[in-house]
Amino acid sequence: MNNPRVNTSVFQIGRTWRGLGGWNYYFLLKFILLWLGYLHVDALANLFFASCLLFPLPTARLHRWRQWLALPFGLALFYHDTWLPGWRSILHQGADVSGFSIDYLLELTDRFINWRWIGVAFVLLVGYLFVAQWLRITTFTVAGLLWLNLSLLLPPGLTQAPPAAATPAPVAQRAQETAPAQNLPNTVSGPPTNANLDAYLQQFYQREQARQTPFPQTLPPDAQPFDLLVINICSLAWSDLDAAQLSASPLWSRFDLLFTDFNSATAYSGPASIRLLRASCGQTSHHDLYQPAARQCYLFDNLAKLGFGEQLAMDHSGVFGNYIGNLRQDADMQAPIMSQAGLGHELASFDGEPIFDDGQLMSRWLANQSRAATGRSATFFNLIALHDGNRFVGAAKGADYRTRAQTLLSQLNAFMDQLDKSGRRVMLIVVPEHGAGLVGDKMQISGLRDIPSPAITHIPVGVKFFGTRAPHPAQALNITAPSSYLAISELVARSVDGKVFTTSLLDWPALGANLPTTPKVAENENAVVMEYQGKVYIRLNGGGWVPYPQ
Numbered sequence: 001m002n003n004p005r006v007n008t009s010v011f012q013i014g015r016t017w018r019g020l021g022g023w024n025y026y027f028l029l030k031f032i033l034l035w036l037g038y039l040h041v042d043a044l045a046n047l048f049f050a051s052c053l054l055f056p057l058p059t060a061r062l063h064r065w066r067q068w069l070a071l072p073f074g075l076a077l078f079y080h081d082t083w084l085p086g087w088r089s090i091l092h093q094g095a096d097v098s099g100f101s102i103d104y105l106l107e108l109t110d111r112f113i114n115w116r117w118i119g120v121a122f123v124l125l126v127g128y129l130f131v132a133q134w135l136r137i138t139t140f141t142v143a144g145l146l147w148l149n150l151s152l153l154l155p156p157g158l159t160q161a162p163p164a165a166a167t168p169a170p171v172a173q174r175a176q177e178t179a180p181a182q183n184l185p186n187t188v189s190g191p192p193t194n195a196n197l198d199a200y201l202q203q204f205y206q207r208e209q210a211r212q213t214p215f216p217q218t219l220p221p222d223a224q225p226f227d228l229l230v231i232n233i234c235s236l237a238w239s240d241l242d243a244a245q246l247s248a249s250p251l252w253s254r255f256d257l258l259f260t261d262f263n264s265a266t267a268y269s270g271p272a273s274i275r276l277l278r279a280s281c282g283q284t285s286h287h288d289l290y291q292p293a294a295r296q297c298y299l300f301d302n303l304a305k306l307g308f309g310e311q312l313a314m315d316h317s318g319v320f321g322n323y324i325g326n327l328r329q330d331a332d333m334q335a336p337i338m339s340q341a342g343l344g345h346e347l348a349s350f351d352g353e354p355i356f357d358d359g360q361l362m363s364r365w366l367a368n369q370s371r372a373a374t375g376r377s378a379t380f381f382n383l384i385a386l387h388d389g390n391r392f393v394g395a396a397k398g399a400d401y402r403t404r405a406q407t408l409l410s411q412l413n414a415f416m417d418q419l420d421k422s423g424r425r426v427m428l429i430v431v432p433e434h435g436a437g438l439v440g441d442k443m444q445i446s447g448l449r450d451i452p453s454p455a456i457t458h459i460p461v462g463v464k465f466f467g468t469r470a471p472h473p474a475q476a477l478n479i480t481a482p483s484s485y486l487a488i489s490e491l492v493a494r495s496v497d498g499k500v501f502t503t504s505l506l507d508w509p510a511l512g513a514n515l516p517t518t519p520k521v522a523e524n525e526n527a528v529v530m531e532y533q534g535k536v537y538i539r540l541n542g543g544g545w546v547p548y549p550q
Helices: 003-015 023-036 043-054 059-079 087-097 102-112 115-131 137-151 196-210 238-243 269-277 299-304 318-331 358-371 400-422 485-495
Strands: 227-233 257-263 307-314 375-383 426-432 456-465 477-479 521-523 527-532 535-540 545-547
Touching: 023 043, 023 059, 023 115, 023 137, 023 227, 043 059, 043 137, 137 358, 196 527, 196 545, 227 269, 238 456, 257 485, 269 299, 269 318, 269 375, 269 485, 269 527, 299 307, 299 375, 307 358, 307 535, 358 375, 400 426, 400 456, 456 485
Parallel strands: 227 375, 227 426, 257 477, 307 375
Antiparallel strands: 257 456, 426 456, 521 527, 527 535, 535 545
């Protein structure tokens, strides 16, 4: 027999529904940000949170306590729903952030404050308070949360993904173009479900494990010595050049070969340089960058076996972020840093260290090479003058990116003039680490690179041969196929005997044809961005895949 007291108690609790109150505004704000692409709402977590707020409590006092106790959980859930770095990334970057100057920290804080959205939030608050006088907003909030969760139960497939943004032509003159090499066969097809995207990514890494550049065991007797110079520039992508109105700079037309669809595969300096120095093997996951690699993967090690002396030059100390340690341990770059003594500097980095003049640094390298005996050398340059937060000496405010970029491009142009006049045989490869993120998007503010977006990883890569007998192409030969570091390694392997410098007639299109292509996959520690069936998707912190918001 039923207990009438229990039935009465349950009935009374069921009559104490009080609605979400001010939390309606919280969820309405999320709905708007989700609709505009500024959030990726965890539908089930938000429904559970709303259920906890709605569960009937017997007294008004308990209800008020719950409203206040829910605040930290609501803030944590809101942060979880943003595109901001996850806690693992914050912990990983915490030591680096502690090295930032106070001025740079204040500058970053100011970027995070979007006054336009603060105004929108205020207007929404006023509208909510006005409408809530006549409508029960909780009903609409719960309906919206239920719709978000039910949409997850619909037939699989993110079929409404926006198309990938078209990339504008980065060079004013469209010169000859090589025929794009074919991508490796892809057996994963079908709609972009989580399962299919995960399978595609795993298949990508499995295929890449089997790829490597075959270098000769020895050089032929008639091989010609030359210098290989790889200049790795921090924070220079096509999107940055477009924003700074420098994508049509005459510098780009001076290269013999220009990669116009090159993927840096990461948005951070250490991983980018490791990937470049391990260019002789296929692309690995971010995790595997910090695991031992086969000897044949190290580009400079392959060259050392053929008699190339290894050199290292930087315009900074390499201390920040343990950059030099990563080069030593994970990229097998053991050469001592070329002397920086006596070099001038007009810039200071975001942590206050001097950034030495790149023009002087490049001139010193050439002078050293001219004094040295003729032989083979392979030099790795790393330049950070364009890094976010750099300042002119004595200034508190960050230096203008366009001004710094113009200076660096002019210095590169002048250095190329010096190489021309020197008569030395030099194979110059300019490879940025990644972009600056100069123009932010819906996922991250300007300068933030926790997510390797296409705007950050789409970089210009140029190759120029100096001291050749054969005439250069009239304009840069554009390599339009999707490429990454393996293509650079292959190009070096094709040129390693130095005969490109002595032949009187060089087939430039043949030199740049059928280089290895690499599908677009980019990865930082907690984010993977990938192109699938012509559209871009992102996975954060090991969660599900979503279309990259445009």
